[in-house]
Amino acid sequence: MQEKLRQHIEKIIPLSDEEFAFVLSHFTVKQAKKKTFLFRMGESVRYSYFVVSGLLTLIYHDDTGKQHIVSFAMEDWWESDYQAYFSQTAAGMSLQCLENTELYCLTLQDYRKLCSGLPKMEHFFLQKANAGHVGSQRRILSFLTSNAKERYEQLLQRYPALLQRVPKTLLASYLGVSRETLSRLGPSS
Amino acid sequence: MQEKLRQHIEKIIPLSDEEFAFVLSHFTVKQAKKKTFLFRMGESVRYSYFVVSGLLTLIYHDDTGKQHIVSFAMEDWWESDYQAYFSQTAAGMSLQCLENTELYCLTLQDYRKLCSGLPKMEHFFLQKANAGHVGSQRRILSFLTSNAKERYEQLLQRYPALLQRVPKTLLASYLGVSRETLSRLGPSS
Structure with missing residues (x-):
């Protein structure tokens, strides 16, 4: 487990x-x-999580109780509600394990200590933050420019393993379509 | 101008x-x-830009020639096509000035030199990258959970100044709605 980190x-x-x-x-x-x-909406967000094995999903429940999938995080990914984590405010989303999951957990205090004690870790986190920012920019673009079928195909191409592991209902929510629409998009659904 | 930076x-x-x-x-x-x-799709992305005054917009033109507004950047914001910038590949989007704009420009090489020569700048950029990541997470969530009227109201609340400065056609594209739909959303449109 240490070796993976x-x-x-x-x-x-x-x-x-x-x-x-x-x-x-x-x-x-x-x-x-x-x-x-790992946390629910309204709770405090103590950690940023590194996934050693398993699968997480970040979920937003709207006022009607409907759930929206913001992201998935599998092996080698970091995940949290970063707005809540960095500002130490209550979670605006929930983070749930979709599989049995092994995690490394880092409090904001320890994140800061780690960066000041070993400045090259700041370089590491900067690279990860930039990559995360790029990934988000790409996803925003996909919402603006692609229909559900295209978004499904992009996901299939980038993360084929993910599609085998995620329940179809959650996948539909991630893509912003109904479960019925997803069924029409591809043979693997 | 130096004082602002x-x-x-x-x-x-x-x-x-x-x-x-x-x-x-x-x-x-x-x-x-x-x-x-500042660059067009397909061109190289030489700089990350800091906006001293003025207004930029990041635009994606799809295969049909239709334009999609990915983001706006005004005073005190950083903007670029970060995927292209960090990987030194061709721009997937275009960056255009919506007003006369004063900018500080930073090449990737100078960004790296600056971070290694003055490590606390790495701390600065990490904070900005984390904030950018948080902002993107918020925007993704707004696509999943809010309709056009709600997205319009969120934008109005967060960036009232922006709405006065951005042409309505571009604002509609940013929100992912037609110009006609935008007209129905609020008195200021």
């Missing part, structure tokens, strides 16, 4: 054994069962 | 005069007339 970070910055031990000392480990909520 | 950075990190001079040496200044394209 180390490999993930070392894709961007090299770490000595001492440095990695320092990094690791800022995280706590969590094993969460399928269906567990 | 300095104040913008000093909201996050303090800078000595020497440090600010070092920061400034990595930027070039550009004055661009209204309607100028």
Whole structure:
């Protein structure tokens, strides 16, 4: 499990054994069962999560109780409600495990300590934040320019593994279409 | 003009005069007339832009020639096609001035030099990237959960000044609605 976090970070910055031990000392480990909520809307968001294995989904429940899937996060991804995390306000979304999931958890305080204690970790997080920003820009564009079928095909092309693991109802919500519409989009649905 | 960049950075990190001079040496200044394209789809993206005064819009032209507004950037905002900028690939979008605009321009090479030469700038950019990521997450959520009228009202509430400055056709495109639909949404349209 440690090796996965180390490999993930070392894709961007090299770490000595001492440095990695320092990094690791800022995280706590969590094993969460399928269906567990890591936080729910209205609760405090204590952690940013790194997924070692398993699958998370960020969910927004609207006033009518309908759920909207904001994102999925699988192995090697980071996830949280970042607005709530960085501003230490109540969660505007819920984060749920879709599978049994192994996580590294990082509080905002430890994130800051880690960055100031080992400045190259700031470089690492900057790369991840930029990549996240690019991914979001791409998704916004897909909402503006693509219909549901195209968005489905883009997802299939980028993350084929994800489609095998995500319940179709949630996939439909992620794409912003009804379950019935999704059924018409492809053989794998 | 220098004071605006300095104040913008000093909201996050303090800078000595020497440090600010070092920061400034990595930027070039550009004055661009209204309607100028800073880059067009297919061209290389040389810079990340900081807007000192004026207004930019990031535009995607689809295969049919229809334009989609991905974002607006006014004073104190950073803008670019970040996927193209960070990966040094051709622009997938165009960046245009909607007003006469004063800009600070930063190449990727200078961005990297600046971060390695003055590591606290990495901290600054991390804060901006995280804020950008949060803003994108909010916009994705608004596409999933809000109708055009709600998205219009959210925009009005967050950026009242923007609505006075942006042509209604572009505003409609940003919201993902037709110009006619926008006209029905509010008295200011």
